[in-house]
Amino acid sequence: MKKLILVVLFFAFAANVSAQLKVDATGNTRVIKNLYLGGSLISDTSTVPITLKVNGVLAGSTGTSGKTNVSFGYNALYSNTTGNQNTATGYQALYSNTTGGANIAGGYQALYFNTTGICNTAIGNSVLRNNTTGNINTAIGYLALSDNKTGSYNTAIGYAANPNTNNLNSTTAIGYGAITTSSNQVRIGNSSVSSIGGYVGWTNLSDGRAKKNIRTDVPGLAFINLLQPVTYHLDLDAVDGLLKIDRKKRPGEDELPQELIDIEKKGREAKEKQVQTGFVAQDVEKVAQSIGYDFSGVDVDETGIYGLRYAEFVVPLVKAVQELSEQNDRLQAQNDQLQAQVQLQNDQMQAQINELTELVSGLLGEGTESGALRSKNALEPASGLQDAASSGASLQQNIPNPFHQSTVIRYTLPPTGQQAQMVITGASGRVIRKIPLSAAEGTGSIT
16 A cells, blocks of 8 residues: 655744634634745735645645646646646646646646647546647547647547547547547447437438528439449448557557456447448449539548448439339320320221111111120120030131122031021121021021
């Protein structure tokens, strides 16, 4: 165990002033006049800060060079010259700060290398440790934003949440190992995360009052038909390479309990086993370029790492559905028009048949009696032919067909028949002629 070092505080008073110690009713000891701790004067008018030292080494102070600074911890705010409104708590917190102001450092070597950076907040061990001139950064968690040096307006929450380079601006990294790769970028979680969500969908600002140069030139089928959907597995080691993550050199990694290391390992293994469905960003970019489409769904950061915004695909998909709907409407209209033309032609043809039938009937002078083998219309077989055929009677095709003036019709009658007749009708069903046949004839023909 470490030895406990006692600091002996000497009370010194002016030689010509007698000490006045007074204990009130509650047991508090009060000092009237001025109180000196070592060489420091404690009074309501003193401008000398109170400093605490252990073995002659600064361990805390109510103020350093500059104004309204507070530090507690070994060599906290050690190098400060004119920096104001700084608060440093922890071993060597804000150690290198000279003129930077309004910084808050709480933790082992938090903001250690900061010199002129202002308005930074660092809570946790080694948080913003390498920051030198970066301003208005906020980091919470061991090693959060520890790689940043000159970048400003960055936010990181979580162990080792960081940008992958030291000079990015306006980034946000939330979660253990969340890594940003480009300025003005937000990242939530690390490569082992398998689900991000909530109870409502993400809302994008889409107010028409904030949009200009609005055009309806989004391609639909021309873009969608060229896309190549694929399935794949993630290679998380390759992801680490793209993000410049060296897990062997990450500070504090070897100090983690084995059970925590195993948890991350299992998470990575499970993530790599998942079958992913999507597109390859470079392929989507080539497709868009091939048709002259400036597609906002492809995201390429400052380091050349590709990503896709899948929500952006909804717009060309909607356009493609609209184009398909228009095509369907045109085809339906064409089909309706063809059906109307066919119906008109059928009606005209039937009218001509009816006219010819009436003309023939008029020439032959026959009545309108119904025959036993008469058809309902020109397109249906004669009712009764099947029954006649089953009894042994048959009627052959007339020769020639078509004919002019005359044609020969051959027939066969069963010997058991008593009487038969051949009935000739027009297309409308009107009887043109009835011809008696003798069953004793067997096979015969009429002209």
